[in-house]
Amino acid sequence: MPKVKSEKKSRIHNAVAKQGIMFNKSFGQHILKNPLIITSMIEKSALRPTDTVLEIGPGTGNMTMKLLEQVKQVVACEIDPRLVAELQKRVQSTPYRQKLQIMIGDVLKTELPFFSVCVANIPYQISSPLVFKLLLHRPFFRCAVLMFQKEFAERLVAKPGDKLYCRLSINTQLLARVDMLMKVGKNNFRPPPKVESAVVRIEPRNPPPPIAYTEWDGLTRIAFARKNKTLGSAFRQSVVLATLEKNYALHCSLHDKSVPEGFKMKEKVEEILAKTEFEQKRARVMDIDDFMVLLHAFNSEGVHFS
Template sequence: MPKIKAEKKSRIHNEVAKQGIQFNKDFGQHILKNPLIITSMLDKAGLRPTDIALEIGPGTGNMTIKMLDRVKKVIACEIDTRLVAELQKRVQGTPYQAKLQILVGDVLKTELPFFDICVANIPYQISSPLVFKLLLHRPFFRCAVLMFQQEFAQRLVAKPGDKLYCRLSINTQLLARVDMLMKVGKNNFRPPPKVESSVVRIEPRNPPPPINFVEWDGLTRIAFVRKNKTLSAAFKHNTTMAVLEKNYRVHCSLNNKEIPDDFDIK
């Protein structure tokens, strides 16, 4: 059995090597190779000729090239300089060259410019922080059509009472309308990931709900620490009570409010 696995792994590596690129697992590089799925994602995004589109993790540019044909400009954010060079090579000397802007670096640490729409097959390990980076981005974008690991996508769209309903579900749906578009099998990628994937459409709520999201996120963090407990039980936990008392004392200090000597947060 070990010998068979080794041979299979070798065939995959040889196939990728022939194309001159060894994909980096640390960056979650799984290139979407099925043109029908790429076209479907672009169709569902509702791209317009006047749009500025953001793509995160363009890889070798399979989606980028098709997107450039439909929009005014594509801003592609890529951390791997080898793939940046590959992408530049694909558009060099073509009408697409002037329509493509490449941001080199970690998208989570990059200040994103204005964009109308985001379509991307993103690295799965940055899914959660990226979703909230996009949703808190201003000015608002129209929508995002994104490829995620299937279970993560299911959590995004989960409703109260569903087994997968969690902080991610409630926080995302507070800020956006979220719809599951399609499932994508692992064989549509090169190299294939270990998990199945799904495409989700995210449309920010504009105007956003009139709440402080940082405070809301803190509330849901406490509420979902023990998912099957009541809110009352969650807030009575010793660790939670200690945090609440600390925060209250800071609040009183900042607002010059006196705290009674016998004060007890309980």
């Protein structure tokens, strides 16, 4: 019987296996094993010796060790205590031990410290909330180089009229410049995920646009709920009109005004859409400037989305 060739594993993965640590798919644990991709991600982040780098989901520390070579400090946020122990063991006898700060827990529920750059192969199931947690973090960071599921990355960089253009696209691009850096195949991970991946660079706009983000988010949520329908159709939904009417009453109350007698939100919305000539427009082809004009028109008439 021919000898079966055993699968080659890196020293660190052998060490993890000996401890009986199995990667947890519920945590999105797919360890990036290709050193060339790790090196490329770090190069694209343009690190400085004075930087504090946030790494989310460091896993067994393949990227962490390379980051520690180049920066002042690495803050690694890891949810799995088993991998935290492995990472601590990996650095304890090295000169980098003092440069590594490990935060144990769910990054979405953790108050993030100051960091200047974020470099990470993140769990894909937290992609969207994590992007906005980072973009709304203060003080501003310089850039983030992040690995995402390929389709999610394509949505981040999609432009008006593209098939994948959506609320995620415009909300992200309002707050940051987003660039696709490279695509990454499944076999670069252990265990291989079911989807292809891609690396994106996100650079926050500093200063941010002078608008209330909660208002913006409320408007785009309505518009992109039916992105192929006209705005006139989207705003005629009874749930939408009820929410806007409630917000309008609150706005009037806060400004010591009374709701005009016979006021109907549907008529007000139709009037604003007609005046701005957006009634027949569709969200899928509207850019940031279009939505800024529309948001200003609504807010100027006391119509609010948050």
